[in-house]
Amino acid sequence: MSGYRLAAGGRIDRSRPLAFSFDGQGYQGFAGDSLASALVASGVTLFGRSFKYHRPRGLVGMGPEEPNALVTVDRGPARITPNLRAPQVALHDGLQAKSQNRWPSLKFDVAALNDVFGALFPAGFYNKTFMWPRSAWEKLYEPVIRQLAGLGDSPVARDPDHYDATYAHCEVLVVGGGIAGITATLEAAAHGGRVILIDEQDELGGGALADPVQWAALDALKEKLAAAGNVTVMTRTTAFGYYHQNFIGATQSLTDHLAPADASGPRERLWRIRAGEVVLAQGAIERPLVFNGNDVPGVMLASAGRMLALRYGVAVGHAVVVMAAHDSGWRDALALAGAGVHVAAIIDVRNVVGADLADAARDAGIAVHIGCAITAVHGRHAVTGVTFAANGTGPACKLACDAVLMAGGWTPSVHLWSHAKGSLTWSEAWGAYLPGTPIENCRAVGAGAGAWDMGHGVVTAVLPSHIDVRAQKAFVDFQNDVKARDIHLAVQEGMRSIEHIKRYTTNGMATDQGKTSNLNGLQIASAALGRPVEQIGLTTFRPPYTPQTFGALMGHHKDALFQPVRKSPIDEWATEHGAVFENVSNWRRARYFPRGGEDMDAAVLRECAAVRRSVGIFDASTLGKIEVVGPDAAEFLNRMYTNPWKGLQPGRCRYGLLLREDGFITDDGVSARMADDRFHLTTTTGGAARVLGMMEDYLQTEWSDLDVWLTSTTEQWAVIALQGPRARDVIAPLVSGIDLGAEAFPHMAVREGTIAGVPTRLFRVSFTGELGFEINVPASEGRKVWEEVWDAGQAHGITAYGTETMHVLRAEKGFIIVGQDTDGTMTPYDMGLDWAVGKKKPDFVGKRSLARPDMGLPGRKQFIGLLTEDPQDLLEEGAQVVADPDAPMPMPMIGHVTSSYRSAALGRTIALAVIADGRARIGQTIFVPMPGKVIRATVTAPMFYDAEGSRLNA
Incomplete structure (x- = not known):
C-alpha cells in the first residue's frame, strides 16, 4: 500500500492517472475514481465544515446519503456548481474543487468559534433569541443570519451550459441498478414491452460493486441486459420524484464526468417518464451510530469503508476500528482485512455475537471487544484514537487508530415509495419502516423492500448507557449539527410528534433530507418519550430525492427559450416597417410604428388620427381562438357565458362575457356562429389557454353528457383588423363571395368567402367604434393577404397601428380590457355590463355567486x-x-x-x-x-x- 491507495484491487483503471485540485492543492487519482475516493487515497480526511457550529467534518457515506463532504466544482468560466457530494463527483483530468462554508480556509475557520460557544446555541435558540428586541431584527440579526446562511456560494454569472428535456414511455420502469434491480428488469423484459432501467451511479451494480465475489454474476447479468432488445439502460440518472399515475421525474448527467475540453452538448437531461408499472430497487442506507465524537473526520459508515477499499482500491486508514451493532459491520471488517486494510479491532455493543463471526475476526488478526461501546473519539481534524468501555460504563480503554467505521444497521430507501403515497409499515426486525400498501401500480424489491438478508443487529440508535447526553457531542444530523441532547431538549420543551421535533431541532432538514439521521432521531425520541416509534409518527419524504440543478429542471427554458416568444404571421412585416414591439402574454406584438424619429406619444397620436380620419390596419392574430363544434355547442356556450347563445343565428356574432365560479370576470371576446353546430370563439390574447382549460374542465367533469368538441385554433388563423371610415372601400376590390353592403353585412355579422383569392371568415366587428372588419385567413396566407390589403389601402391613406393605439381607440369608446380595467374582483355590474347578463337564463357559470348579497352592496x-x-x-x-x-x-x-x-x-x-x-x-x-x-x-x-x-x- 502506497499512502492510502491499496497496491491492488478495485475497479479503477490504474493505467490512466488523472490530475485534479482541491482547495488549490494538486492531487492525483485514477480513471474510475470519485473525488472522494481520490482525496482519501491522498490522505485527506477533512472535507468541509458543518452548518451551525462549523465543526470539521469528513466523509460519512459514499453515496447520496453523504451529509458532510459538500464541495463546489469549477468547470471553467461561469461554470460553478456548489453543494455537490464528493462521493458522487466523478473524477476527470483537470477537475477543480473546493470546500465550502469556511473562511479563510478549511483548516482554520473563524466561524468555528460557534463551536466554542456551542452551549449558547441549543436547538430552538433562533426563535428564542432573535425575538427580542424586535427593533434589532432588521438592522442586526437578519444581516448576520443571511451572511451565515447556506453552505456553498451561489453562482453570480449566467450559466452558459445548455440542458435537455424529453419524455419517455414504457411498460415497466425499474429504479435502481443493483442485483435486485437488474433481475427485476430482466424478468420484465421477458414478458415483452418496453423496459427502462435507471441508476444514479456511472455503472450498474449497486452494492455489488463493493463485493468482488459478485462481480462475475454481475457481468453475466449485464450481458443479458445488453442482449435484451426491449431494455433501455440509463446510468448517471437519478429518479428525483414520483408523481401521480406513475409519472417519474429523473435527471441524467451527460457531461459533468468529462473534462471540459471533452464535453459537448447539453450538460444534463430532464426525463419525464410515464410507466405502466414502476419497480423500486433503491436498496438501503447504512445507519450511523450515535456516540461521543462520532463526527470527527475519519469516522464513517462501514459500508463506505468497504466501498472505498473494494471498488476504489483505497484504505480508509492505516489502523481501522469498527464499531458495530449489526452483523454487516463484521462482514465489512473481514472484507477490508482481506483487501489488505489493517483492522485493529471490532467493538460491538451487543453482548452476543455469532461465534462464526467472532472466530473469523480473530483468525484474521482482528481484536474483538463484545459488549463494549466507544465513549470518545480523539482528534479534531482527523481521528487519532478512541476510548471504549464495557457497556459504555466500565473501565476506560484507549486504542490508537486513524479511522472508525460505524455499522448501526440499515434503513431501506422508501423515499420514492413515499412520494407516490404508498403506506409504510414499521418493522421491528429492521428497526425501520418498510413499504406497505401501494397507491400506484408500483412494487419494491431487494433491500428497499426489506428482502435482503444482511444479518442481525441492534435496531435502536446506540448511546452508551448511564452517560449524560447533555455533556456529549453525539451527533444525529451531521450537516445541521443536531445532537442527541437536542432531541431530548425538544421532548423536554413539550414536543411529542416527530414532525414537531424535526422542526424544533432541524433534524433531517439538511440537503441529505435525513437519509442518515431520520431513523436515529426517531428512535432517540421514542426512548425519551417512552412510547413506541409508531406512535410518534414519521417525517414526510418529498421530492427531490437528492438536490437537482435549476438548469436541469428548467431544461430548454433559458435565455430566449425561458419564455418562448410567439410571433404572429405578420411579425416580420412589422419588423421590416420599423415597429416597436412589446410582450403581451407569450406573444410579441407591434406596439407602434414610429416615423421620422417620433417618440411613442407622437406616433400613437398620428396613428389614432389616421384610424378616425381614414383607415388603419392592425394585427389581431394573437387573439385566442377556439372552435366549438357539436350538436350541443350552443347549449354549452349558453351555460358558460353570461348572455344567451341558443338563439344566435348562423352568420351572426355576439359579445361573450365569461365569469369564474365566484362571479368575477375572467375573460371576454366576440364570437361567431358559423353553423348550427359550429362556433368560432375569440378570447383575450392572454386568456386563450386559461379559457380553453376552463371549458374543457366543465365539459369533462360537469357536462360530460353534452356532445361538444373544443379545438384550439389560435395559431390556425391570422387576423387582420381593418378599422376606419374607409375600411369597406379598401377591401371591396379584394373580396369575392360576400356582399359588403351595410344592410347585407351589418355590424356583428360574419360571412365566408375569399379575399385576395384566400378563403376567409370575415367578421364585421369593431373595437374602435369605427366601421370595422376582422379578416380571418389561414395563418400560412396571413402575410400575403396583409400585403394585398396594405397595397389596396395606399389610395385611401392606410396606416399601420399597434397595440398602444388600439388601447387608446377602445378607451375613447369605453370598451374594457379584461386584466387591465378589471382586477379579478369585478363583476359585470361593477363594469357596467348588466346588458351582457341574460336575465332569463336559468344558469351560467358564476350566476349563483352574482346573486350573493355582497355583490350589490x-x-x-x-x-x-x-x-x-x-x-x-x-x-x-x-x-x-x-x-x-x-x-x-x-x-x-x-x-x-x-x-x-x-x-x-x-x-x-x-x-x-x-x-x-x-x-x-x-x-x-x-x-x-x-x-x-x-x-x-x-x-x-x-x-x-x-x-x-x-x-x-x-
Missing part, C-alpha cells in the same frame, strides 16, 4: 371615466384616487386609475378608473395624488367619443 368599485381639470394632465395607470386630498394619513383610497391616454380625437387626456360607488359620483370632483402635485378630475361616464355610435356604420 354600496361601496363596490364601479367602472367610470375621468377627465382631468387641466386637459394636458396625464394620470398614471395604477394611481390611487381619493375623495379628500386633505384627509389625515393614512388617506382612505376610493379607487384607482386603470387606463390613461392622450386622445387625438378629443385633443386632451382621458382616463378610465374603478371607484367606489363610481356611477353615483358622476359629475363630482375627485383627486389623484401624483408625484409633485394632486390632480383634480371630474367623474364621467366611461364613453368619451361618439356616444350615439353613428360612426360604426360610416
Whole structure:
C-alpha cells in the first residue's frame, strides 16, 4: 500500500492517472475514481465544515446519503456548481474543487468559534433569541443570519451550459441498478414491452460493486441486459420524484464526468417518464451510530469503508476500528482485512455475537471487544484514537487508530415509495419502516423492500448507557449539527410528534433530507418519550430525492427559450416597417410604428388620427381562438357565458362575457356562429389557454353528457383588423363571395368567402367604434393577404397601428380590457355590463355567486371615466384616487386609475378608473395624488367619443 491507495484491487483503471485540485492543492487519482475516493487515497480526511457550529467534518457515506463532504466544482468560466457530494463527483483530468462554508480556509475557520460557544446555541435558540428586541431584527440579526446562511456560494454569472428535456414511455420502469434491480428488469423484459432501467451511479451494480465475489454474476447479468432488445439502460440518472399515475421525474448527467475540453452538448437531461408499472430497487442506507465524537473526520459508515477499499482500491486508514451493532459491520471488517486494510479491532455493543463471526475476526488478526461501546473519539481534524468501555460504563480503554467505521444497521430507501403515497409499515426486525400498501401500480424489491438478508443487529440508535447526553457531542444530523441532547431538549420543551421535533431541532432538514439521521432521531425520541416509534409518527419524504440543478429542471427554458416568444404571421412585416414591439402574454406584438424619429406619444397620436380620419390596419392574430363544434355547442356556450347563445343565428356574432365560479370576470371576446353546430370563439390574447382549460374542465367533469368538441385554433388563423371610415372601400376590390353592403353585412355579422383569392371568415366587428372588419385567413396566407390589403389601402391613406393605439381607440369608446380595467374582483355590474347578463337564463357559470348579497352592496368599485381639470394632465395607470386630498394619513383610497391616454380625437387626456360607488359620483370632483402635485378630475361616464355610435356604420 502506497499512502492510502491499496497496491491492488478495485475497479479503477490504474493505467490512466488523472490530475485534479482541491482547495488549490494538486492531487492525483485514477480513471474510475470519485473525488472522494481520490482525496482519501491522498490522505485527506477533512472535507468541509458543518452548518451551525462549523465543526470539521469528513466523509460519512459514499453515496447520496453523504451529509458532510459538500464541495463546489469549477468547470471553467461561469461554470460553478456548489453543494455537490464528493462521493458522487466523478473524477476527470483537470477537475477543480473546493470546500465550502469556511473562511479563510478549511483548516482554520473563524466561524468555528460557534463551536466554542456551542452551549449558547441549543436547538430552538433562533426563535428564542432573535425575538427580542424586535427593533434589532432588521438592522442586526437578519444581516448576520443571511451572511451565515447556506453552505456553498451561489453562482453570480449566467450559466452558459445548455440542458435537455424529453419524455419517455414504457411498460415497466425499474429504479435502481443493483442485483435486485437488474433481475427485476430482466424478468420484465421477458414478458415483452418496453423496459427502462435507471441508476444514479456511472455503472450498474449497486452494492455489488463493493463485493468482488459478485462481480462475475454481475457481468453475466449485464450481458443479458445488453442482449435484451426491449431494455433501455440509463446510468448517471437519478429518479428525483414520483408523481401521480406513475409519472417519474429523473435527471441524467451527460457531461459533468468529462473534462471540459471533452464535453459537448447539453450538460444534463430532464426525463419525464410515464410507466405502466414502476419497480423500486433503491436498496438501503447504512445507519450511523450515535456516540461521543462520532463526527470527527475519519469516522464513517462501514459500508463506505468497504466501498472505498473494494471498488476504489483505497484504505480508509492505516489502523481501522469498527464499531458495530449489526452483523454487516463484521462482514465489512473481514472484507477490508482481506483487501489488505489493517483492522485493529471490532467493538460491538451487543453482548452476543455469532461465534462464526467472532472466530473469523480473530483468525484474521482482528481484536474483538463484545459488549463494549466507544465513549470518545480523539482528534479534531482527523481521528487519532478512541476510548471504549464495557457497556459504555466500565473501565476506560484507549486504542490508537486513524479511522472508525460505524455499522448501526440499515434503513431501506422508501423515499420514492413515499412520494407516490404508498403506506409504510414499521418493522421491528429492521428497526425501520418498510413499504406497505401501494397507491400506484408500483412494487419494491431487494433491500428497499426489506428482502435482503444482511444479518442481525441492534435496531435502536446506540448511546452508551448511564452517560449524560447533555455533556456529549453525539451527533444525529451531521450537516445541521443536531445532537442527541437536542432531541431530548425538544421532548423536554413539550414536543411529542416527530414532525414537531424535526422542526424544533432541524433534524433531517439538511440537503441529505435525513437519509442518515431520520431513523436515529426517531428512535432517540421514542426512548425519551417512552412510547413506541409508531406512535410518534414519521417525517414526510418529498421530492427531490437528492438536490437537482435549476438548469436541469428548467431544461430548454433559458435565455430566449425561458419564455418562448410567439410571433404572429405578420411579425416580420412589422419588423421590416420599423415597429416597436412589446410582450403581451407569450406573444410579441407591434406596439407602434414610429416615423421620422417620433417618440411613442407622437406616433400613437398620428396613428389614432389616421384610424378616425381614414383607415388603419392592425394585427389581431394573437387573439385566442377556439372552435366549438357539436350538436350541443350552443347549449354549452349558453351555460358558460353570461348572455344567451341558443338563439344566435348562423352568420351572426355576439359579445361573450365569461365569469369564474365566484362571479368575477375572467375573460371576454366576440364570437361567431358559423353553423348550427359550429362556433368560432375569440378570447383575450392572454386568456386563450386559461379559457380553453376552463371549458374543457366543465365539459369533462360537469357536462360530460353534452356532445361538444373544443379545438384550439389560435395559431390556425391570422387576423387582420381593418378599422376606419374607409375600411369597406379598401377591401371591396379584394373580396369575392360576400356582399359588403351595410344592410347585407351589418355590424356583428360574419360571412365566408375569399379575399385576395384566400378563403376567409370575415367578421364585421369593431373595437374602435369605427366601421370595422376582422379578416380571418389561414395563418400560412396571413402575410400575403396583409400585403394585398396594405397595397389596396395606399389610395385611401392606410396606416399601420399597434397595440398602444388600439388601447387608446377602445378607451375613447369605453370598451374594457379584461386584466387591465378589471382586477379579478369585478363583476359585470361593477363594469357596467348588466346588458351582457341574460336575465332569463336559468344558469351560467358564476350566476349563483352574482346573486350573493355582497355583490350589490354600496361601496363596490364601479367602472367610470375621468377627465382631468387641466386637459394636458396625464394620470398614471395604477394611481390611487381619493375623495379628500386633505384627509389625515393614512388617506382612505376610493379607487384607482386603470387606463390613461392622450386622445387625438378629443385633443386632451382621458382616463378610465374603478371607484367606489363610481356611477353615483358622476359629475363630482375627485383627486389623484401624483408625484409633485394632486390632480383634480371630474367623474364621467366611461364613453368619451361618439356616444350615439353613428360612426360604426360610416
